[in-house]
Amino acid sequence: MLLRNLSQIKNGASEIQISLKSSKKKYKKNEPIALEVEVSEKAYIYLILVQNDGEIVLLFPNEDSPDNLVSANTPIAIPEKNSGYVFSAGEPFGMDVLKVIASKRKIDLFTTEKIPGTPFSQIKESGEMVTKGIRRISTEMKPSDWNSAEIEVLTYE
Secondary structure: OHHHHHHOOOOOOOOOOEEEEEOOOEEEOOOEEOEEEEEOOOEEEEEEEEOOOOOEEEEEOOOOOOOOEEOOOOOEEEOOOOOOOOEEOOOOOEEEEEEEEEEOOOOOOOOEEEOOOOOOEEEOOOHHHHHHHHHHHHHHOOHHHEEEEEEEEEEEO
16 A cells, blocks of 8 residues: 555656656675665655555755765765675565655755664655655655656565
8 A cells, every 4th residue: 555655646747857866676695785766857866665564764965975966967875886895685674665855955855763783774664654755755845856766676585
C-alpha cells in the first residue's frame, strides 16, 4: 500500500527533470548498490529508501554527505566515490523502492533518527505520514519548483 501511494505522487508540471539510475536492478546479499542522480536545474535532492518491510530510510543527505544542493546537468554518484560509506544489499530481502525528490528550495518533511553505525537516518513517521508529507510539497510549492522520480531494486540472499 505504501509503495503504491508513494508511486502515485508525481508532478507532471515541473521544470526540474530528474534521472535516477541504479547500476543494476537485482543485488545479491552484501553486493554494493551504486546510484546516480541527475537534475536539469540546480536543486536540493532527498533520496529515500522504502524497504519492502515498510521501514523508510533517508539515504541522502546524510551525516557523511550533508550537502544536498546539486548542480544542474551534473550526474552525481550516491554514494560518492570518496564518501567513506557504501550501500549494500541486505535484509529484509525483496523489492525496495528508491525515491528521489528534487526541490528548488530546502524542505523539511520528516522527523529522522540516526541509525547507529551508519551515516543514514530512519524516518520516524509512518508510511502514511511520509506520503502525506510528500503530498504536502504539492500544496506548499509551485509545481515548477519540485519533482520526484523512483526506481525499484530487488535484493536477494
